[in-house]
Every structure is written in C-alpha cells, then in structure tokens.
Amino acid sequence: MNIVVDTNIIFSAILNPNGKIGDLLLDPLDRFAFFAPDFLTTELARHHKKLISLSKLSESDILFLKKLVLSKVNWVDLDTVSEESWMKAFQLVKQIDEFDAPFVALSLNMNSYLWSGDKKLKNGLKDLSYDKVIETDSLLEIRNALD
Numbered sequence: 700m701n702i703v704v705d706t707n708i709i710f711s712a713i714l715n716p717n718g719k720i721g722d723l724l725l726d727p728l729d730r731f732a733f734f735a736p737d738f739l740t741t742e743l744a745r746h747h748k749k750l751i752s753l754s755k756l757s758e759s760d761i762l763f764l765k766k767l768v769l770s771k772v773n774w775v776d777l778d779t780v781s782e783e784s785w786m787k788a789f790q791l792v793k794q795i796d797e798f799d800a801p802f803v804a805l806s807l808n809m810n811s812y813l814w815s816g817d818k819k820l821k822n823g824l825k826d827l828s829y830d831k832v833i834e835t836d837s838l839l840e841i842r843n844a845l846d
Contacts, residue, residue, distance in 0.1 A: 701811035795823035
C-alpha cells in the first residue's frame with residue numbers, strides 16, 4: 700500500500716521514534732511504501748534547530764533519527780506530478796492551506812492515501828469529500844490485520 704506522508708508525520712517520527720507514527724514508519728517489515736515530495740528534506744533542514752529544541756536530544760541523535768526516518772521514504776520529484784493533479788490539489792486546498800498542495804497533488808497523482816497529522820488539512824479535505832486521507836490509527840489497524 701502506497702502512502703504519501705507530509706512534513707508533520709516525518710517530524711513526529713523524528714521527535715518520537717517509539718510512538719505510533721515512528722512505529723509505522725520504521726516498521727522493519729516495510730508493509731507500507733511511503734512517499735513524499737523531495738523538497739521535504741529542505742524543509743527539515745530549515746527546521747533542524749527546532750527539532751533539536753523540541754526533542755531535547757543532541758544534534759548527533761537528531762541527525763541519526765533523521766537519517767533513519769528519511770531512509771524509509773521514497774522521494775518524488777514534483778515535476779513528475781501531472782498538471783491535472785496539481786490543478787485539482789490547488790482547488791482542494793485553496794481555502795485550507797495552499798502550502799499543502801504538493802502533498803495532495805502527489806497523493807492524487809499516485810492515487811494513494813495522504814497521511815497527515817494536520818487537523819485543519821484533514822478536516823478541510825474531508826469536508827470537501829476527499830476520502831484519500833488516512834489517520835494514524837487506521838494505518839495501525841490495517842497493519843495489524845496483515846499480521
């Protein structure tokens with residue numbers, strides 16, 4: 700099952716690798732394939748000091764966790780996303796948060812679920828009948844059913 704992950708999911712896994720999100724992303728059996736736009740790595744670099752501050756971990760620990768979590772993500776160049784997916788994504792997020800358009804466009808382009816911890820985005824998309832948003836607990840249920 701392909702899943703598009705947004706920035707807050709990656710942040711959560713780095714900040715708490717032993718939590719539910721970290722458990723799903725770092726699953727050694729790789730039952731899900733995770734995808735994200737390649738610019739997410741730049742976004743993480745920009746917020747590196749914030750990650751250290753929030754986690755209270757050392758810089759080397761954060762770098763290790765980043766490398767570990769990011770190794771579980773398949774990176775997609777957004778130039779490969781169709782214009783149709785971009786247009787639909789902008790229509791969906793224009794009243795929510797336009798900065799989320801790349802994640803929604805990638806999800807549309809791949810016909811896959813979007814995994815986000817952003818309540819405003821999740822609720823906004825659900826209000827627009829976009830049913831390709833998945834919750835952490837739903838992913839856990841799916842994974843547990845595979846065991």
